[in-house]
Amino acid sequence: xxxxxxxxxxxxxxxxxxxxxxxxxxxxxxxxxxxxxxxxxxxxxxxxxxxxxxxxxxxxxxxxxxxxxxxxxxxxxxxxxxxxxxxxxxxxxxxxxxxxxxxxxxxxxxxxxxxxxxxxxxxxxxxxxxxxxxxxxxxxxxxxxxxxxxxxxxxxxxxxxxxxxxxxxxxxxxxxxxxxxxxxxxxxxxxxxxxxxxxxxxxxxxxxxxxxxxxxxxxxxxxxxxxxxxxxxxxxxxxxxxxxxxxxxxxxxxxxxxxxxxxxxxxxxxxxxxxxxxxxxxxxxxxxxxxxxxxxxxxxxxxxxxxxxxxxxxxxxxxxxxxxxxxxxxxxxxxxxxxxxxxxxxxxxxxxxxxxxxxxxxxxxxxxxxxxxxxxxxxxxxxxxxxxxxxxxxxxxxxxxxxxxxxxxxxxxxxxxxxxxxxxxxxxxxxxxxxxxxxxxxxxxxxxxxxxxxxxxxxxxxxxxxxxxxx
Amino acid sequence: xxxxxxxxxxxxxxxxxxxxxxxxxxxxxxxxxxxxxxxxxxxxxxxxxxxxxxxxxxxxxxxxxxxxxxxxxxxxxxxxxxxxxxxxxxxxxxxxxxxxxxxxxxxxxxxxxxxxxxxxxxxxxxxxxxxxxxxxxxxxxxxxxxxxxxxxxxxxxxxxxxxxxxxxxxxxxxxxxxxxxxxxxxxxxxxxxxxxxxxxxxxxxxxxxxxxxxxxxxxxxxxxxxxxxxxxxxxxxxxxxxxxxxxxxxxxxxxxxxxxxxxxxxxxxxxxxxxxxxxxxxxxxxxxxxxxxxxxxxxxxxxxxxxxxxxxxxxxxxxxxxxxxxxxxxxxxxxxxxxxxxxxxxxxxxx
Numbered sequence: 001x002x003x004x005x006x007x008x009x010x011x012x013x014x015x016x017x018x019x020x021x022x023x024x025x026x027x028x029x030x031x032x033x034x035x036x037x038x039x040x041x042x043x044x045x046x047x048x049x050x051x052x053x054x055x056x057x058x059x060x061x062x063x064x065x066x067x068x069x070x071x072x073x074x075x076x077x078x079x080x081x082x083x084x085x086x087x088x089x090x091x092x093x094x095x096x097x098x099x100x101x102x103x104x105x106x107x108x109x110x111x112x113x114x115x116x117x118x119x120x121x122x123x124x125x126x127x128x129x130x131x132x133x134x135x136x137x138x139x140x141x142x143x144x145x146x147x148x149x150x151x152x153x154x155x156x157x158x159x160x161x162x163x164x165x166x167x168x169x170x171x172x173x174x175x176x177x178x179x180x181x182x183x184x185x186x187x188x189x190x191x192x193x194x195x196x197x198x199x200x201x202x203x204x205x206x207x208x209x210x211x212x213x214x215x216x217x218x219x220x221x222x223x224x225x226x227x228x229x230x231x232x233x234x235x236x237x238x239x240x241x242x243x244x245x246x247x248x249x250x251x252x253x254x255x256x257x258x259x260x261x262x263x264x265x266x267x268x269x270x271x272x273x274x275x276x277x278x279x280x281x282x283x284x285x286x287x288x289x290x291x292x293x294x295x296x297x298x299x300x301x302x303x304x305x306x307x308x309x310x311x312x313x314x315x316x317x318x319x320x321x322x323x324x325x326x327x328x329x330x331x332x333x334x335x336x337x338x339x340x341x342x343x344x345x346x347x348x349x350x351x352x353x354x355x356x357x358x359x360x361x362x363x364x365x366x367x368x369x370x371x372x373x374x375x376x377x378x379x380x381x382x383x384x385x386x387x388x389x390x391x392x393x394x395x396x397x398x399x400x401x402x403x404x405x406x407x408x409x410x411x412x413x414x415x416x417x418x419x420x421x422x423x424x425x426x427x428x429x430x431x432x433x434x435x436x437x438x439x440x441x442x443x444x445x446x447x448x449x450x451x452x453x454x455x456x457x458x459x460x461x462x463x464x465x466x467x468x469x470x471x
Numbered sequence: 472x473x474x475x476x477x478x479x480x481x482x483x484x485x486x487x488x489x490x491x492x493x494x495x496x497x498x499x500x501x502x503x504x505x506x507x508x509x510x511x512x513x514x515x516x517x518x519x520x521x522x523x524x525x526x527x528x529x530x531x532x533x534x535x536x537x538x539x540x541x542x543x544x545x546x547x548x549x550x551x552x553x554x555x556x557x558x559x560x561x562x563x564x565x566x567x568x569x570x571x572x573x574x575x576x577x578x579x580x581x582x583x584x585x586x587x588x589x590x591x592x593x594x595x596x597x598x599x600x601x602x603x604x605x606x607x608x609x610x611x612x613x614x615x616x617x618x619x620x621x622x623x624x625x626x627x628x629x630x631x632x633x634x635x636x637x638x639x640x641x642x643x644x645x646x647x648x649x650x651x652x653x654x655x656x657x658x659x660x661x662x663x664x665x666x667x668x669x670x671x672x673x674x675x676x677x678x679x680x681x682x683x684x685x686x687x688x689x690x691x692x693x694x695x696x697x698x699x700x701x702x703x704x705x706x707x708x709x710x711x712x713x714x715x716x717x718x719x720x721x722x723x724x725x726x727x728x729x730x731x732x733x734x735x736x737x738x739x740x741x742x743x744x745x746x747x748x749x750x751x752x753x754x755x756x757x758x759x760x761x762x763x764x765x766x767x768x769x770x771x772x773x774x775x776x777x778x779x780x781x782x783x784x785x786x787x788x789x790x791x792x793x794x795x796x797x798x799x800x801x802x803x804x805x806x807x808x809x810x811x812x813x814x815x816x817x818x819x820x821x822x
Contacts, residue, residue: 017675019682051669056535066675072665074538075677077561080531083523087535087543088665090493090519095667113531116524264492264541265517269653272487275512278472278651313475313646320475320648328475328646353731355645358804 008041010050011068018067026064030230032131032220033061035187036196037068040098040127043201044071049208053096056085060102061135079110082117085124093262096207097124104134107143107167114169118213121178123260125203125214128169131222132241139225143167146244151225166244170217174250180212182251186219186242188234195247202254211257219245285439289322292433294349297357299374300424301342302366302387307421311364312343314425318435318443319347327355340369347434362432363400364424366407368393375400383431385424403431403471410463415456422457426464437465472651478613478642479504481649482546482572485620487512490656491570492541493519495532497551500584501640502574505546526551530558530571537567538676540664542624546572548640549590550581552598559633560599564678566693568627568659570620571605572636574643575774577800585800586640586724591778594635595751602690604697606634606704607751611727613647619749621654628659630700637751639774641724641802700753707755709762712742717816718763720746720783721772724802729772732808743812751782759786768819770812772796772803791819 007013014022027034044050053071057063059078066073076084085099099117106114106128117124133151134140140153144166148157158166170184181203185196196218203214219241221233228236298315302308312328319326329344344357363378365371365386371394378384378400386394389408405427411419422444429435435443441458448454476484482505486494494509506522513520519536523529529545536543547555552573562569573594577587592598595607606626610616616638623634665671680686708726711733719729726747736743746762748755763769769792773779780794795811797803803811 019685051672052667054539054665054667054671063679066677070672072667072671072674073676074535074665075565075675075679076531076534077557080527080534080558083528083531084535084538086521086528087493087495087532087537088539089535090521090532091536091539091541091543092665092667112524113528116528120521262519263517264519266490266492267516267518269488271516272512273472273651275516276474276484276487276651278474316646317475320473326475326648329641330644330646353734354728354805355641355647356728356802356804358806 008038008045010041010044010070012070015067018064025068027061028224030221030223030233031061032187032218032222033129035193036127036129036218036220037065039187039193039197039200041069043197043204047201047204047208049096049204052094053098054088054092055098055100056081056088058101058105059136060105062100062102062129063136065100079105079108080113081105082110082126083113086117086120086122089122089124090262091264093123093210093264096204099124099126101126101128102135103128103130103132103142103144104137107169115172115176118173118179118215119176121180121212121260123207123210123212123262125207125216128215128217129220130169130217130245131220132166133222133225135222135225144169146240168245170215170245170250173215178213179215179251180206180253180257181214183215183249184217184219184245184247186237186247188219188221188237192247199249206254206257210259210261211254212260217245219247285321285442289319289324289435290433291347291349293361295352296347296361296432297359298345298347298362298364299342299357299360300345300364301340301370301374304341306366307418308341308366309343311421311424312345314421314447315345315347315428318440321443322435324349325352327352329355329357340367340373342370342374362428364428365391366420366424367391371395385427385431387420403427405464405467407464410467411460414459414463419457419460422460423464423467426461427468430465430468437462473648474651475646475648476613477504477644477646478616478638479574479644480508481613481617482620482636483508483512484649484651485617486544486570486624488651488654489621489624490542490658491518491544491624493536493543495521495523495529495536495543495545497523497526497529497547499548499551501576501643502546502548502551502572504643505572505574526554527557530555530562533569534558534562534565534567537562537569538565538665540661540666542628542658544570544572546574548574548576549578549593552590552593556593556598559605560601560603561678562633563599563603563605564601565676566631567633567676568631569633570623570627570636571633572638575637575639577798583800584640586774586802587798587800588639588723588725588774588779589798590637591751591773591775594637595782603693604700604752606630606632606700606753607637608634609637609722609726609749609751610642611723611747613642613645614649616642617649617651621656625657626704628657630696632696637723639724704750705753705755705757706749707758708747708749709744709758710747711737711744714742715744715762715767716742717812718744718746718767718769719772719808719812720769722748722751722779725772725774728803728805729808731805732812735805735809736812741812741816754782754786756786759783763787763790765789768793768815770795770815772808772811774798774802791822793818
């Protein structure tokens, strides 16, 4: 005698992952899940995909799918199976990733995750088991519950007024560009099971060939929560459920699609260093900093667009290259809009504690509001450098030593008003004794690659330096 | 190889040096630069980067890739971390290693995008449902953010647990030099992972135990692991006088500001010492008990109205521990901290 059919080898012989009753399933008699499980297991075996398959289970009656399949499995939180499957699929580009989800899971709490996984065209196959009801939690209303259908949370029947319309997920998914195959099948009679088997096989082949996202909605009977016997439940699908949810192929681009490879590479440190643009040995400045104090706390302030943030960064970068400890803290977010932008820079010969500059040793104010706001915070002995090209009023009672600097005018003379921050850099460097002019010029040469632009900035730098020399 | 980088970028560079394979995230100020840098560096290297549809999506993608044995991370700020907490509970429940960064901003609700430390309870004490713990690292500089990110991946692998890095808007946005070098990485073998190979067929990543006895045994097993972590991984920086008149304590950006306050106090003749926890869970209780002698007053500073201080008080039940802090996005000024320390000393003398 020839054996023509046997239990799929993808199913366990006994269900050792189940805590008790290891030879029976946890599903109710007449449930559609069992039929669907069997089709999937048969087709995985036929296509030889068992050892590549990873099943992501939902919360719902399918939560225990791992009891039955001799495959790697992951349990996900309610609604999150498509997101978890995304993480699984990206991590395992050679896998057949199955996301098995019910209608509460996929069409209510996890709609967003489901739609976006579809829209990214993840390499995964989603089985969306639609039985119009929450099975596991006790027969509550699902997004897919039919109008007038009784559930434990629609005891008078579903109404459009209160609950809206039954959600057609296959139609929604088919409206997206990315999915490769979208279908609705049923597992209630032999004809429908044969059709479901064909579609499921095709869907698994798409996964084998890495041709993207497959969505198979499966109309499944739930005799327990429908309060019907198994035979009536199967007939109800034909007579009622299929009217709301017509069976069919909603999208089929299997022939047109090519394999999509999504890399998941491990690289060595050298590759990381190259990607970060790390230089092996940046040229060290010739001169050490002979700063006027052990630690200087700067505040650079002005309108957004005046280069106050980049001025701070120039100072920070130069200081780092001189082996000083340095911190740079920007104002950001709403502070930046319509008002005063500022950056705080601390340069120290020692390890810096607080990066916050409440009372700057050196304030650079490029506009009036900055001088009004920060000028009074500079203590006696501090320096206040303000842009006299734009500021004609200096507040009374400032304790710091005040230096007017026509930064915008000097920059314009050098070639562009935009270089006002470089004029300031020259001025501040000279006044604080932080950097040599030659080192600054070398630094600018690294920052400005275009000769014309470099020329303007060198002129601006020297103008600032000379102005400091004279004041 | 020194490079000036933002705290948020340092996270990504640390992750790369640690061999992180995948990043999943969602934009939020003031954490977005982490996603910016991850997308910039991960994609050309052939690593995984996905901007998820939502924070729950991101953390569950982390769950999927962690189940698969990858080194994987995500990052957000308070409101996003609230959303991720569901996934964190599942990650802890399934013992999945991963790294989660919280760049704290002001709350509750929308709050604002300034710095605050109001996520302490959420991150250190739980946040998700159930009886679990996560290791929480608290850097106080960009350099430390970089190193702690590397360390976080190793700790996550070593203990099979999610590890948080708790920073804040200031640490995330500020720029400091970091020294980037090849580091010794301790990537664990993960025979339990799902890997699309015949060997992994028997693997099941889950947190469900229907049988009460099985569940109790599993929770007890987790807590035995947590006890071992508590015994071995707690860390704090101690800085200042050997025999202090006053102890200042705070974590993250606050701890760093207190370092300046300690210097200032020592300058004016007050022997002050800083205790700055580098791990918030496990909390470095032993360090406090060793350094702080009976009767020595403690000033506990945080950018929230009394969260961190609860752990300080649990560590020091017999010392007077005074709270000070600012909220709403403000950072205390140095003088403010020095004045508070002097006040604290004066009050202790009058007791």
